[in-house]
Each structure stands twice: as structure tokens, then as C-alpha cells.
Amino acid sequence: MELRKITDLIWEIPKQGDMNVAATIYASSRLLESVKKDLTLLQARNVACLPGIQRMSYVMPDAHQGYGFPIGGVAAFDMDEGIISPGGVGYDINCGVRLLRTDFTEQDISVRRKELLAEIFKEVPAGVGKGGITKLSRNVLKDILLKGAEWAVENGYGTRDDLLMTEENGRMREADAAHISDRALERGIPQLGTLGAGNHFLEIQKVSHIYDQDLAQVFGITSAGQVMIMIHCGSRGLGHQVASDYIELMENKLGTKGLPDRELIHAPIGSSLGRQYYESMCAAVNYAFANRQMIAHWVRDVFVKVMGSAKGMRQVYDVCHNVAKIEKHTIAGYAREVCVHRKGATRSFGPGRQEIPEAYRTHGQPVIIPGSMGTASYLLVGTAEAEELSFSSTAHGAGRVMSRHEALRRFRGEQIRDELQKKGIELQSTSWKGVAEEAPAAYKDVDEVVRVSHEVGIGRLVASVTPVGVMKG
Amino acid sequence: MAEKFRFLDHTADAKFQAYGRTLEEAFVNAALATVSLMWNPEEVDPRLSHPIDVEGRDLEQLLVHFLGEIIYLLETRSFLAAAVDDMVIEKTDKGFRLRAACRGDDRPTRYSIFGEVKAVTYNEMRIELGCPVTVQVVVDI
DSSP states (O other), X not given: OOOEESSSSEEEEOOOTTOSSEEEEEOOHHHHXXXXXXXXXXXXXXXXXXXXXOSEEEEEEEXXXXXXXXXXXXXXXXXXXXXXXXXXXXXXXTOEEEEEEEEEEHXXXXXXXXXXXXXXXXXXXXXXXXXXXXXXXXXXXXXXHHHTHHHHHHTTSSXXXXXXXXXXXXXXXXXXXXXXXXXXXXXXTTTTTOOOSTTOEEEEEEEEEESOHHHHHHTTOOSTTEEEEEEEEOOHHHHHHHHHHHHHHHHHHHOOTTOSSGGGOOEETTSHHHHHHHHHHHHHHHHHHHHHHHHHHHXXXXXXXXXXXXXXXXXXXXXXXXXXXXXXXXXXXXEEEEEEEEESXXXXXXXXXXXXXXXGTTTOOEEEEOOSTTSOEEEEEOBSHHHHHHSSEEXXXXXXXXXXXXXXXXXXXXXXXXXXXXXXXXXEESOHHHHHHTOGGGBOOHHHHHHHHHHHXXXXXXXXXXXXXXXXX | OOOOEEEEOOSSSEEEEEEESSHHXXXXXXXXXXHHTTSOGGGSOOOEEEEEEEEESSHHHHHHHHHHHHHHHHHHHOOEEEEEEEEEEEEETTEEEEEEEEEEESOGGGSOOOXXXXXXXXXXXXXXXXXXXXXEEEEEO
């Protein structure tokens, strides 16, 4: 496939054959090497062939091969001629990250660190086959699907302030549970308020470096050593089932003929099936918001119990990593509504966007990019340039470079725990094998990913955080 | 004994091939490969049996539905599969139908669970009706 170098960090697959637009890849030559090893570029090209795609098929710096769309793929579609695709959102709908700040310092918690982590591990259900706290009725679940984090706050999990600091205020209003299958509901009932497994985690962190003092201050970060909390999880089995159901419904209705990849299946946005997927997806997004809201609340409770207070614990922000949203963007000089698919990508709205919480509006939105287990994570800020460069999107994480199988061959969970301990990082997990699969060396260098984001201008560095305690599902 | 399944390298997720003398045997082995990402099926007491009855418009969809059923049983019944018996796949007007008995245990705390399969995908899926029958699956984990 032809790949043209535009700058050191921008690459292009020119429009050719049945592509409707070109594809743009944001990567350093080192990141590009790993991208070339799998099907990422081919998948970005396939996305460029979809009906109604606008401007470009974008690939973020942490991209790797996905299903249909690449992970780290961003594409916007025309509201009349365009499509919506469950494979463009991903199976874990609204897999996302929440970041909390506190007034504690590393020293304040140093003797209690182990206890804090152990208590969080007790309070937050994690791992496979672990149910949440309550046996929900279907009606309550449907309420959660409509209201998202708002439901959680109404039911005593956290505060209204948390909602203000969440994308969509923790609730996508277009949500409708009417076209969600019984099977998806059944999978959602036992899993509300659970972290899950795989790459999902909860970390107690400390601020390690501040790149932009003024912006850090705006986001509640004052100094190195400040204790932060990061929660990474999604919509669990409910979201996965919604994705599977709609891939199938679209296949049954529209067929798979001519599709280079079955998970590129899509429906016109304006069609009833497209609309039903969108509304169901919004409901799954809400489930994930409620999930993270509940988990954050339990973390707050643990701090009160162990430290005597949750001193200054406030939500910095909560971002979606797998989602499709209808947003206004300027295309060829005109402001238009488009359906932006971000699959393994973070929205990075710059200053002035009405969607951003008022407290941040003149600065741009916080962008939270988790690293791999035991490595740095980053807080960035959305930029005005990102609008033109990537429909206001940037990376979402480190991105794997090694298969889980290979990681298991090379690493042992206990060995990783010991190595982390030497670096002053406590680890709690439901499975050592799971820990080995998530070995830091199995991931791309997140430092390089955020450097590219910063230099290209799709999300600028504000601060980095490193873990002191890691809980893995 | 012939190899039942083999894992292949896949950056982000798990990709395997499962083999069998018949389509049924290959599907059973695909189920074993899937659960082996989460627990050791040989350790699970096959004390209970759940009937499985799924349909698919083609064999690929049938396989996605069948493996999806195992995840569904885990998430909604806390049921850990140990083995799949008595599988019959038949052609119908609408495509294919699969019936089988999934044996296992609904006491998950008794076993070590070390992974989570989130979804069965169509990505790189292949079903080759050769000798042996080979099915290739990528699961989202």
C-alpha cells in the first residue's frame, strides 16, 4: 500500500481505488513500524471506502489492528449520506477513563498505601464472574440505561459535581433501551459496578511531572507528588452484547456482500436500524458512565474510612474511548453536524466548545490517556487545531505491541509484581496470569504516543502521573 | 491424540485455530480453546448440564452464536464450562442449527479464573471443511 510522508509525524494513504477520501496517520517513524506489522493501515483504508465519510480516515498514534475499524481509528460521516457502524465504536462501548484529584500527597498516604489498595480491592468487584453489589430489576436497569451517571448520583453514588465533570454530563440523552435485547439486559444486570478484567484497572497515582503549570492548576493539579485516582473500565457484557446484536441485525438486513471485513458492517445513519443502534449505543454509554460513577464513589468511601477523609477528592474529568457522537464540525468552511466514530480514541475539544464543562471552557477539555500497568499515564488538553486535524480526537492509551500469548510465554505475574514493588508500586490482582498478559513490555511506549499527540497538536501535554498502587481485574 | 486447538499470535486479542475430524468436533474444540483463556476446563467439575440450541444464517454466525452462549452462561449463570457433549449441527431452511449439552459448574469461586473473553468476533474468522476441519477465531479479550 502506498504510504506518503507528509511530515516526520504525519503520513498519508492517498485516495485511490474505491476510497472516498485519503487516510491520515499520526505517528513517529518508530510507532509507524509497529503499525505496519498488523492490519491497521489496511483497515484505515477500508474505512476510507465507507459511504459518506468526510475529509479523511484518521489513525491515532497508538493505533493497532481492530475489528473492521482499527483501534485508534477516527472517522466522521455525513448525517444524510453517511453510515453508522458498530465496528467503528467497538465491542466495549464507552470503555473510558475517569481521573480524580485529591489534596493528599504521596507522603500522606505512604504508610497507608497498602491498606488503601487492599480496601479498594475489597470494595470494588473485579475479575471474571464477579457480580456487582445489587441484584437489579430490569426496570431499574432500564432507568440506568436512560440516565447514566445521573441515576448513580440520584441513588447516593457521588455528587452532582461529578456529573459536571463527565463527558455528556454522564448521560447521553438520545439513549433508548427499547431496542436492546433481553440477552444484553441479562448480561448487564449482574455486572453493574464491576471493574472487569483484561486491560481494565484502577490506580492510585501520584503526579510525576507538570508540563503546563497554568493548565494543570485549572484541572486541579498543583504539585508533583499529589495523589490522584484513575479508573479505566467500560460497559461490560451489556455493551459487548449490544455491539454483537447490531452487527448481526445489520448483517441480516443488509448482507455482507462486498464487505472486505464483516465487522465493517454499517447502516445508513438515518435508517431505522442505524437510529436504533445509535440509541442503544447511547444507552450502553450511560451504563458505563454509571459504572465508573459507582466505582469512584466506593474509592471515595475507602479514603474516608482509611485516611479519615477524602481530602479534596474531586473529579478532573471522565472521557469515553469507544463511542460515536453527533457533533458539529467545520468541513470545507461550513459548520455541519456529522457522526464522529472514535474507536480507541479520545475526544479532544479545544477552547470554546459548548460541550466542555464551564470551568474548562476557555482552556479546552481534559484528555486522559492511561499507560500500561505500572507505567506513566497522561493528562492532556484538547486543542483548537485538533478540529481541523482529527475531528477533535487524539490517542487513548499505549496500544499493545505483543500478543497476550507471547506475554504469557515471556513473563510471570509474580515476577512483575516484584519488579513493580521495587519501583514502589503495590499491585493487587484477581489473577497472576492476567498480570503477566498486561506486562508493561507488551505495550507501546505511551511516552512516545503522547509526544506525537503533543507535537502534531491534537492534544497537548499538561501533566504525567505514575502509579503507586495498581488494582487489576 | 490429535491437537485440539492452537493459539496464533495476535497483537491485541486472542486468535486460535481449532481442529476436528468433523465440524462438530472442531466446534467443540473451539469452545475448549475459548474457555482455556479464562479457566482450565479440566479442573471444572462437570456436575451440571446446560442445553445449547443456537442458529446461524451461515456457519460463521453459528460459531459466533455458539461461543457467545458460553460467555452468556458465565456472565448470567456464573456457569463455567468444562466440556461440550452430544453436539449435532444440521442444515435448516434458514441456515444452520446447533444443539449440544454444555457441562460444567456454577460455583465459580472454586476455580482459578485468569482471563475474560468479552466477545466473539468475525475478525479473520475461517471455517475450512477439509481434513481435519479447521476453524479460526479471534476473540476480544
